[in-house]
Amino acid sequence: MSGTPSKDRYGRTLARLVLPQGSNVAEILVSEGYAMVYWHADVPRRIFENLLELQRDAVKGRVGMWQVVDIISKRSDTYVGNRKSKRLFTFMCDGSGQISAKNRIEFRNVEQAFDMGFAPARHCRIWPDQ
Template identity: 40%
Template sequence: MRARWRACVYWLFIAILLPGLAQAGAQNREVRVAWVPDGDTLILEDREVVRIKGMDAPETAGNGRPDQYFAQEATERLEELIKDRVITLKTGQVPEDRYGRTLAHAYLPSGENIGLLLVREGLAFYYPHEDQDEKISRDLLRAQQRAIDESAGFWPEVLNQHPEVETWAGNKRSKRFHHPGCGYGQRISEHNREEFDTLREAFYAGYAPCRRCTPWPDADR
């Protein structure tokens, strides 16, 4: 009886404590941006590097690689959105990525989610990951699906890439999809494997491309 009582007290304590810890882990702060290196990254006035959560934009040139298709358009649109404005960053339980960049959702003074705007305009795609707010994730995916349906931004060109590929391999656990020749895709277990006939199906289902076998075209395609 005492053991059962102690167990009840323990779980009651956990139920009360965890929401408070989650709230404490989240931080909101107002910042100014010094410059924008690409469509999903901000460099603040104090040189802090911020990676916008929940989305990914085409990569700008670097390390010997050219711009990806629509990289400059995404960068310019992000610059336009944050120019001369104080924006709000909201971090979660995982405040940094493995590169030391701050992970945060970014908001305009109007309260609009900047990442959501870029996805809705077809300038960035939904990037599912750990420690993402479920509602924001749903909103981002819906915005992407709408952008695909309306052929916004980069989608018409991107979805026409690699018509010769018959099946793209998706990993249910990581929510990444792979070219059939990608080693990472070939190692997906049957339990976690989901197959897509087209790029449209993969993106529409909320999967993001593997960085090693991305189907994204270069800007000079």
């Protein structure tokens, strides 16, 4: 681990994991489509922006989990986001109606939301069923 680990509001450890040869594990996972960027106030802006750029490349390349973006985008669902929390909801998802007008943003499709750094709200299922 690099630096001193911190805790989030749920008591989970937040740390930067670097392999012996210097590779950042988060960067590897995001760039290969095995993880998505999940904005949090405790994450420094430059780290978030770096990971988001790697995610954009992964989405465009349709690698890992991003292979299903086309399937999700073809749905007729309407996607809305909360600008403050950077969480993504389907229009019918619980919580989507509780977003204040100043924080509410509508997306043309789910790919636009991911491109802007939004991540699905925990209780909103947007991925295709396995």
